[in-house]
Amino acid sequence: MAITAETISIAAFYNDAEGGPPDMAQTFTNKLQDYYQSNTNLTLVKEDGELQIEGVVTGYRLSPIAPTAANAELLGGNTSALTRLTITVQVTYVNTEDDQFNFENRSFSFYEDFDSNQNLTAIESQLLDRIFDQIILDIFNASVANW
Known part of the structure; x- marks a missing residue:
């Protein structure tokens, strides 16, 4: 069956994640x-x-990855060479023409790694752009790619 939808409404997502920029x-x-x-x-x-x-940003998580022993004793414990920023978005999609494609509260998540020595504030918008681009592609593929 061909999809004949002509309109889409995308409600404003809201932020239910701890952390991240206020306008995320x-x-x-x-x-x-x-x-x-x-x-x-x-x-x-x-x-x-x-x-x-419609949906909600449910996760904004920074995680140390790629542990390194260099300077660990000087810094008082574990250090890592890389930090991972992971964003999770929960989405509900409704196709009023064919409900077999609907999904509710489906989680989409992606991450970017960055050098732990970098200032997050200085690179956060670029990281978010890349993460959002992948999550949006995943949502797009899950919703309308079957056309």
């Missing part, structure tokens, strides 16, 4: 809306689109 959820929402507008013929509407996406 809004930035994600804007990038998601832009991606669907650039890569489909769907018209973005404020609400009640034939396709509907």
Whole structure:
């Protein structure tokens, strides 16, 4: 069956994650809306689109990876050469034309590693851009790639 949807509504995501920049959820929402507008013929509407996406940023986690023994004693314990920033987004997708494609509260997650000596504040927006790009691609593939 061919999908004949012409409209999509993408509700503003909200941030339920501890940490991260205060505008993270809004930035994600804007990038998601832009991606669907650039890569489909769907018209973005404020609400009640034939396709509907909504969600929440549920995770913003920094984790040390790639442990290194160098200077561990001087620094009072474990150190790592790399830190991993992981973002998780929970998404609900509704296709009003064919509910077999719907999903509810599905988690999408991706990460970027960076040198632990770098200042996170200085590189955070670039990390978020790359992470968001992959999560958005995953959401896109899960929702409309079957067209």
